[in-house]
Amino acid sequence: MTAPSPNPAREVALRVLTRVLGGAFASSELDRELKRAHLAGRDAGLATQLVYGTLRHHRRLSAAVKPLLKGTTRDSTMAVLLAGAYEKFVLETPVHAVVNEYVDLARGGFGPPGLVNAVLRRLESLPEVSNLPAWLSRNLQEAYGAQAPAAEASLLEPQPLWLRLTENGVSALRGEGSEVEAGYGDVYRVSLSRPLGVTAAFKSGWAQPINPASYACVLALGNVEGERVLDLAGGSGVKAAMLASNGAQVTSFDINEKKARPARQNMGRLHLKAEFLTADLTRTPDTEPASKVLLDAPCSGSGTLRAHPEILLRLSEKAVDEMAELQGRMLDAAAPLVVPGGLLVYSVCSVSAAEGPQQVERFLKTHPDFSPEALPDLRVPVAQRSPGVVTVMDEGVDGFFIARLRRRE
Template sequence: MTRPPPPGRRPVPPNPARDLGVRVLMRVMSGDSFAAPALDTALHAAQLPARDAGLATHLVYGTLRHHASLRAALTPMLDAGTHPKVWTLLLAGTFEKLYLDTPAHAVVSEYVNLARDARLAPPGLVNAVLRRVEAAPVSPASELPEWLADTFRDAYGSQADDVMASFLDPQPLWLSLSDAGVATLEAEGSLVTPGVQGADRVELSRPLRETEAYRTGQAQPINPASLACVAALGDVNGQRVLDLAGGAGIKAAMLAARGADVTSVDVQPGRHAAARRNLKRLNLHATLITHDLTGPLDVEPAALVLLDAPCTGTGTLRSHPEIKLRLTPDGVEQAAALQARMLHTAAPLVSAGGTLVYSVCSVTPQEGPDVVEAFLNTHPDFRAADLPALDVPHVPAGPGVLTVPVDGIDGFFIARLQRR
């Protein structure tokens, strides 16, 4: 017969935020999912209070952003056969101890309880390790694979250290807002700070989907660098625009809001479903076509074409830190090969005298300048053209520019090509 615990010694149930955060991290670090969808799904199912949801979010993203330094701190205390579940729990606990304001004794207690109740790790090991672990001194560059840190140094020169440090900061919320959207958010107690490129930086008083601005179509989440891709087309009012590789239709919505007649093309029908829901929420319209852009597309050419090609996402490490744990140089080359095929498909869709904007949310030269330069060498009817003035900070990059990913802005390569 099992004896009840002595009075005053009953284990305290683990905080649900930590339980959720560790389980999401297990999925992400095993390669089963990306952080954003895994966390969103888990939070939606758990319906945690706002404070606990915030803690879970900090644990997931903070642990991934600081993964290299956390692992360096833990490695001397763990052997090579330590189970991945144990590693994940200790990484999260070490992040909370070293980077959040939680008292050390509380961190030890919480993660020992979580290890015991969820059977994720030996409680004695968790207790011993979290009591002893100390920060391993590293630079922001050390949080990246060496080849990727060198990529940022080559891309941004003297600004590279600031860029790599900025990737360790939490991602702010950027919203494209109407005047009514600003007013309703502020009336609800949210803080709206004017940003750049038509996006405002917002600190919400409640979850975004519960705000009146979002529900009534007065707010659209989008990074300023993504809006810079739209701005690179110039004035789109009254113009027919082809939005290639349009994904969930966010840029299509921004183009439609600016008065364009938009046709958005993507290979995944599921993304069109998300685009339709979002366009309906915003009271906007776009034509949606499902097509694999590695092959010819039978539509009438347009004077304005945007190809925001799928890429490795190296300019979005702040909001997608798991990328740096998975990406390899071979992955960059594979992405560049796909982008080259899609750019070739886009060429005949641009009418004579028209404009083709090519963009990727990556800063590797293979996916940006190299793809465009190879395209120009094989398509003499196109030339690189100057970009309209962009509000986001940017630096030259061959036939285009790179936005500088600091202060919550993503890193994009953007080139504007003119057909003769």
């Protein structure tokens, strides 16, 4: 009698994890593999849970597995062992099922079956190791104080899907059987009945994925109706789209010209318009200054670990320092783009003081014609972190530092 084949969801998860351990990003790799595999909804859910769960618990899983290994272990073998350990201890899948499934997957090319069998059977428990390095836990403590433990614990929870929706979008999704729950303003928490890309809300331009904290950066500019707004380091253009939807005339800059095409396509889907230009933003772009400028600078991403847990595999204090140096240059280059009396909003999806308040404090010392001012209602919980605020990283809201700076007339 032929033995049953391993669950295809686990095979998809292992392919994704292997690439992520090699330096890839989880979301893009998982999307690619799920489209290729055409898994049923339940299996797609399992693959997603295995990928993100294994990455969120990576430090403890790795601390359990590595003492049982000798020499160098290739990424595919480590993926099998980490995912197997995650199922055994976090999902509490029966031991015999875990061992049998992952040994069969190892035979399919992921690693030595004997090694996988031996390690998964010998694992007795997960060590009491923090899921964050000590320096990052300190960053959370500095940012949130008494709220830090809840923020850290939330990083182990699945990330909700956040969608900014029009009224038509809410109705269309509910009509298709999706659950649409109140979130923050018009950014809703959604559980889809089908893939987002095939929903009427998405295809009609009534839905845009965005975290409430990311949308708070747009709200920090206040009323933008009819105003020219410069969107610096605009990336894939999501904030540019949100600004345009609020009535702004947007020019978005990014150093990566490859991001302009999907940004324009997304604007077309949303029935909006914006200009997308390529520029090295460590130098002031050749463009007319504007009354409102948003610099959502590249950063370490420590505020997005719940949605992007793979960041933790390569995040270090040195990387934070390198990002802070880049941010300082970009802030200096942005200053001349703000007209006298205008606004500059600086934001980063990081909880590090070096990338947030310390960055702005340095800028204010070298640019005395700018001063901080209170932020408008950002619709999300915030903690004061002078000269700005940090969004409270809990219940799926990312951690963003946001400061609003006014140029003297």
